[in-house]
Amino acid sequence: MAEKSSYKTTAERRRTKDQSFVEKEQAVVEGIDISGQWNRMYEPREIQDYDTTYLDKLTDLPGGESMGWCYQCAQCVPACPVDTAGGDYAPRKIFRRLQNGNDFFNHRDLWLCTTCQNCLRVCPKEVDMIQIIPAARALAVLEGNVPDELQEMFQNVAEYGNPMGQSPRKRARWTRKADAAVRVLPKDPAPVEVLWFVGDYYAYHGRGVDAANAMTRVYNRLGVDFGILGADERSDGDSQRLAGEPGLFEELAEHNIAQFRKYQFDKIVVSGPHAYNAIKNEYPKLGGEFPVEHYTQFLSAQMPKLKPLLTRPFTRKVTFHDPCYLGRHNGEYDAPRALLQAVPGIEFTEMYRCKAQGYCCGGGGGGMWLDGYAALHQTERLSENRVKEAVEVGAEVLAVCCPYEVSRFEDAVKSTDNDGKLEVLDIIEILDRCME
Ligand code: SF4
Numbered sequence: 148m149a150e151k152s153s154y155k156t157t158a159e160r161r162r163t164k165d166q167s168f169v170e171k172e173q174a175v176v177e178g179i180d181i182s183g184q185w186n187r188m189y190e191p192r193e194i195q196d197y198d199t200t201y202l203d204k205l206t207d208l209p210g211g212e213s214m215g216w217c218y219q220c221a222q223c224v225p226a227c228p229v230d231t232a233g234g235d236y237a238p239r240k241i242f243r244r245l246q247n248g249n250d251f252f253n254h255r256d257l258w259l260c261t262t263c264q265n266c267l268r269v270c271p272k273e274v275d276m277i278q279i280i281p282a283a284r285a286l287a288v289l290e291g292n293v294p295d296e297l298q299e300m301f302q303n304v305a306e307y308g309n310p311m312g313q314s315p316r317k318r319a320r321w322t323r324k325a326d327a328a329v330r331v332l333p334k335d336p337a338p339v340e341v342l343w344f345v346g347d348y349y350a351y352h353g354r355g356v357d358a359a360n361a362m363t364r365v366y367n368r369l370g371v372d373f374g375i376l377g378a379d380e381r382s383d384g385d386s387q388r389l390a391g392e393p394g395l396f397e398e399l400a401e402h403n404i405a406q407f408r409k410y411q412f413d414k415i416v417v418s419g420p421h422a423y424n425a426i427k428n429e430y431p432k433l434g435g436e437f438p439v440e441h442y443t444q445f446l447s448a449q450m451p452k453l454k455p456l457l458t459r460p461f462t463r464k465v466t467f468h469d470p471c472y473l474g475r476h477n478g479e480y481d482a483p484r485a486l487l488q489a490v491p492g493i494e495f496t497e498m499y500r501c502k503a504q505g506y507c508c509g510g511g512g513g514g515m516w517l518d519g520y521a522a523l524h525q526t527e528r529l530s531e532n533r534v535k536e537a538v539e540v541g542a543e544v545l546a547v548c549c550p551y552e553v554s555r556f557e558d559a560v561k562s563t564d565n566d567g568k569l570e571v572l573d574i575i576e577i578l579d580r581c582m583e
């Protein structure tokens with residue numbers, strides 16, 4: 148007799164499958180009889196066991212809890228600039244990889260986020276990368292797991308008070324070539340209207356110094372009574388905090404707070420969005436509360452005095468890049484636009500992704516020093532993606548108001564073969580060019 152075949156007909160397979168159902172002979176729910184197939188339930192089935200070691204390690208960190216709230220809706224994926232730049236990223240994907248046992252603390256996922264906050268804007272569960280990422284990086288830094296270029300930046304800031312590793316004594320050197328007088332408060336400590344927190348890139352970087360000189364000329368034409376800390380200023384610390392060095396941030400903040408307390412001034416005016424974010428939102432946690440404005444806020448409030456001075460037309464098509472830490476993080480979209488729209492002859496155009504939906508330049512959250520690392524994991528830099536958009540809307544000038552951005556975008560203009568098509572200018576440079 149032939150052996151019985153193991154082949155099962157469809158009906159047989161269905162019968163076998165049906166055995167995994169539980170079906171009450173009679174089931175009545177709220178007076179309705181649902182006996183029969185309506186009350187069929189699957190018996191508990193075996194599910195895959197996930198290794199949640201690293202997910203637990205992350206969600207146990209103060210600030211890391213919200214990673215566990217993700218319910219995979221994917222709203223964050225198209226919002227994430229790293230994903231758009233080919234990084235296969237966004238909180239949804241990070242959570243999924245964590246569920247699959249990925250060691251987040253030894254993985255590229257830990258370092259690609261720029262803390263731009265665009266995912267939080269759309270996330271229904273408030274998965275907060277602005278808390279998660281710095282908390283996880285701080286642990287990785289303690290465990291000695293940091294990309295080399297970031298480690299070098301931390302060392303420079305710890306040793307010299309700036310990421311370039313320049314001598315602190317040279318911080319005010321740019322003022323020697325300024326066209327107008329700059330009061331250095333440690334040498335001349337009389338009360339002053341504005342304490343101008345110059346920042347690292349304005350003080351040391353070639354293109355930043357151009358903007359610092361422009362700012363000095365504009366302040367002098369407006370008759371602003373201002374002074375700087377000179378060699379006593381240190382990095383604002385915001386990027387170091389976000390990149391995983393909260394201890395270094397505290398040292399820098401405490402130093403700067405102590406300098407601010409030495410002088411009498413009405414307000415601090417900062418050149419950059421990170422200094423603005425740090426002094427406005429983080430220094431108060433360390434006891435340092437000071438009135439602070441970004442320079443675009445300070446100048447746009449002086450419009451009645453400023454506008455009559457803008458006499459030379461600037462007849463170019465200009466678009467504006469919202470810095471994440473001025474816009475999305477601190478809600479300021481109007482002041483930079485008000486300044487640009489006051490410029491005579493300007494043709495202003497918005498990019499598709501602007502204001503709350505603005506696209507990140509890639510420099511936030513320590514990204515300023517991780518371009519080489521990011522290039523290994525993305526198909527393009529975020530700054531390149533942004534420059535292409537500026538060119539696409541027909542802009543001749545990309546206006547910025549963050550000291551990180553001029554050099555980032557100028558590099559991206561070259562690497563995307565747009566040299567000669569798009570000029571990158573700080574808004575203060577445009578204002579300066581329009582004044583006689
Ligand atoms: S938007 Fe929020 S909940 Fe939805 S997938 Fe992204 S992180 Fe998860």
Ligand code: SF4
Nearest residue numbers: 227260261263264266
């Ligand atoms: S903060 Fe920005 S870069 Fe980071 S995951 Fe969210 S959208 Fe992406």
